[in-house]
Amino acid sequence: MLYLFQSASEVGPWCENIIVMAQITDQQNEDTGSISIQRIEHTTGWRVVDFREIWEYRDLFYFLVYRDVKTRYAQSVLGIGWAVAQPIFMMIVFSVIFGRLVGVGSDGLPYVVFSYTALVPWTYFSGALGASTGSLTSNKNLLSKVYFPRLIIPLTSILAKLVDFLIALILVAVLMIWYGIAPSIWAVMLPVYVLIMLATVAGLGMWLTALSVQFRDVSYGIPLGIQLLMYLSPVVYPVSVVPDKFRPYYALNPMSAVIDGFRSGLLGATEPQFDLLLIGSGVALVLIVTGAMYFKRTERIFADVV
Amino acid sequence: MSDVAIRVEGLSKRYRIGLAEERADTLASSVANLVRQPVRNFRKLASLTRFSDSSDDAEDIIWALRDVHLDIPAGQVIGLIGSNGAGKSTLLKILSRITEPTSGSATIKGRVSSLLEVGTGFHPELTGRENVYLNGSVLGMRRSDISRRFDEILAFAEVEKFIDTPVKRYSSGMQVRLAFSVAAHLEPEVMLIDEVLAVGDAAFQKKCLGRLDGVAQEGRTVVFVSHNMSAVRNLCERAVLLEHGSVKQDGQIDEVMNTYLNVDTGIPPEQVWDDPTTAPGDDRVKLRSIRVTAGGRLLPEIDYSSNFDVEVNYQNHTQNLRVAVSVHIRNSRGDLVFTSGNTPDATDGLDPWYGKPQPVGLFKTTCTVPGRLLNEGAYSVSVFLVGAFVKDAMARAPEVVSFQIKDMRRGEREYQGEWQGIIRPILKWHTESVEGHEPASIEA
Known part of the structure; x- marks a missing residue:
């Protein structure tokens, strides 16, 4: 060319x-x-993502994802079992505290399934966001020694975490069989919800990754932010408990739609909330577009400040 | 050659370095600092990448490169030399698109591979095979290219047996061999190489140099940065000397290297006589080479506080000859600063070959001169080979090599000016109070 x-x-x-x-x-x-x-020269202003270039680097992309997946649980006894350990233990704690002691409603479902179904996308969200935000700093060496489209790095972490997500998802099926719960017709919507989830993670990931290269505060703030956001998402409680007047603001969090979608599709106790879906997918779209733009705008300085 | 592979035009790159923190001298002001800190930190971090035009020469800005122009014809092998911080690595980083220039431009024709480090992306938990693929794709190779050349890569690295073992079980030498081997099988039109030969054992380094030489013969364009002067001399036809971010000299390798290595004297720090007919000496013994090195490296400047070696190689042609080596050091004004030789009267410990009948063959005599002895400046070295116990000189090489002494820590010293005198020894000093009206105490 x-x-x-x-x-x-x-x-x-x-x-x-x-x-x-x-x-x-x-x-x-x-x-x-x-x-x-x-x-090669100084560039300024906004640039669009060069998808053709990323495609040219697909082999690198593939091997970086492979490296992430293969080395994540290397030399550990449980190995890939760690992928489900986090949601399982969170589920146990939540079931005891919120399900039994506090008595939070669960749309008439066993609290165990109710919370685990939400924890699967949530664990992915928090894990992938954390991993992608730290990805540029932990791949500092690659950044300062070779050229490749920088976007590959945060996207690698996001894709690599999908493996954990899929394994955790298998356990949902096991729980559904155990409790005799059949998926509803809305399960056909699941791919859409997965896409919203990926767009949200990628969009936020690109924003925060780019910011964290220059301001390390972002890396420290993220665990805090994720924890707060979990209580703003219907993980431990059903969407139905949110008062109507807060509903439009609540919908601004795309993960509310995602969790609601997983519950309605897989467990079928409620219908999908279309206001959440609509607003949530809009926000996810805005996040991924602006995230990519901000990332492209700042990537030229990564090697200098990382 | 009209075909330009790399054209660099007015390239500049500036960095902002952090300014020193303000110091608080009262409790109140340190509390105030604590409160202001986040605001100041934010400004500082944000300003790392923002430059206003008026702040061109502000004290916290350094120009790593300033207005560099270069044309490199296709197929040329060019060496970038210069002391640390001269901008060599920055130039390579800009050419390999890792960082952007502040102004100016570079145009590169052809597929570029940059090798700024061997084994970038290597992961200790992955096997040799996986790392070859990972590292190859990091360097811009296609998966199919790697598969096609996989056997060659393995054979070059000599690690066939361990290819499915995680590289964390490899010795460091094996890791380097594997990593270099991947890089050696790249097939770009333009190759940018930074100081990567400083790794591995001597035999493997030699193999790599051979491989690089092969690359050069194939008509690739190579830009090579190294402190290994003999490697640069062997590989490159042309060299560019960078100093403080600008091109100081651009030309034939020998001329440029001489400028770099002997700033004042016009005499290089290394002298090699390849042809025995012109080498100093008679039919009994002949000099082969003389060099002055510090830490094993030829340097344009030797730090005042570090030891350096005068290394003399000579060929003995006479069975049972007894050879003694003598060295004279002169400063730039021509004063004979000292003379020394490997006779027991002048050596610290005994030179094992001194006074012994030597067989025919090559000998290397090294004289180590301690640091913190010679004052800053340029010096020349004369070497004489004499018969032991006699005054008869068999080989004379007067003022054939030179070196420079410089105090690299001058800025940190209390007295930052120049010291007078031919030598600058470190001596023991002591003051005591002998008589006084009041009891003197140092603590008071």
């Missing part, structure tokens, strides 16, 4: 040479088809 110059103003004083080079390039293109010209 040929990266020449976007505008005439960039051509500068040696345009004659460029023309010569471009001609040479054209000739060689006929022979080899693979001579490229790269122009």
Whole structure:
């Protein structure tokens, strides 16, 4: 491919040479088809994500995800079992405290299934967000030694955590069989909810990753933020307990829609809440678009400040 | 060659370095500082990447590169040399798109691979095979390219047996060999290499140099940064000397290297006589090389406080000859600062070969000069080979190599000016009170 110059103003004083080079390039293109010209200079302003470039680096993307998955539980006894340990123990604690002691409602479902179904997407959300935010700082070495589209790094953590998510999801099926719960027709909506979840994580992830390179506070603030956000999401209680006047604000959190969608689709005790779905997917879309834009805007300084 | 592979035009790069913190001298002001701290931290972190044009020469800005112009024809192997902080690595980082220039531009024709470190992306828990694929893709290789060259990579690294073992069980030498081997099988048109040969054992380094030389022969364009001067000399035809971010000299490797290595004297720190007919000496013994090194490296400047070695290699052609080596050091004004030799009267401990009948062969005599002895400045070295117990010089090499002494810690010293005198020894000093009207006490 040929990266020449976007505008005439960039051509500068040696345009004659460029023309010569471009001609040479054209000739060689006929022979080899693979001579490229790269122009390196200071860039400013907003840029769009270069999907073609990310596609060119797909092998790197693949191997980085592979590395993340393969090494995450290396040299541990439980291994991949750790993927389900967190939601299981949270489920046990929540069932005892909120289900038994406090007596929080669960739409008539066993509290164990009720909370675990919410904990699966939530655990993914919190894990992937944490991992992607720290990803640039922990891959500092890669950043400062080689070039590749920087977006690959936070996206790698997000994709690698999907493996844990899928394994935790299998346990939902086990619990459903155990309690004799059949999925509802709304289960066909699950892929949409998974997409909303991914968009939310990716969007927030790109924002926070880019910010955390310059301001380490972000990394310290995230565990706190995630914990607070959990109580603003219907993890330990059903959506029905939220007062109507707060509902529009509550819907701004796309994870409310996601958790609601998982419960309605898999457990079928309630209908999906379409106001949550609509507002939540809108917010997720805004997050992923602005996140990508902010990331692209700041990525040029990553290697200098990381 | 009209075909330019890399064109660098007016390239500059500035960094902002953090300013010193304000110091609080009262409790009240340290509390006030504590409150103001987050605001100030925010400003500081945000300003790391923001520059206003008026702050061009502000004290917290350093120019890592300033207005660098370079044209590198396709197929040329070029060495970037210069002392630490001269901007070599920054230039390579900009060319490999890791960081953006502040102004100016660079245009590169062809597929670029940069090798700023061997084994980038290596993970200790992954097997050798997995790491080859990971590292290869980090360096921009396609999965299919790696598979195609996999056997060659293994053979070059000599780790076939352990390829499915996690690399954390490898010795560090094996890890380096595997990592370098991946890099050595890249096939870009333009290759940017930074100081990566400083790793591995000597034999493997030699193999890598051979491989690099092969790369150069294949018509690739190579930009090579190294402190290993003999590697640069062997590989490159052209060199660019960077100093404080600007190009100081650009030209033939030998000329540029001489500028770099001998700032004042015009005499290099290393002298090698490849041709025995021109080498100093008679038919009994001939000099092969003389060099001055500190920490094993040829340097343009030797720190005042570090030891350095004068290393003399000579070929003995006569069975049972007794050779003594003598060294004269002169300063830039021509004063003979000292003379020494490996006779027992002048050595600290005994030179094991001194006075012994030596067989025919190559000998290396090293004289270690302690640091904190010679004053700052340029010095020349003369070397003489004499028969032991006699005054008859068999080889004379007057003022053939030179070196520079510089106090790298001058800025940290109490007295920052220059010391007078030919030598600058560190001596023991002591003052005591002998007589006084009141009982003198140092503590008072």
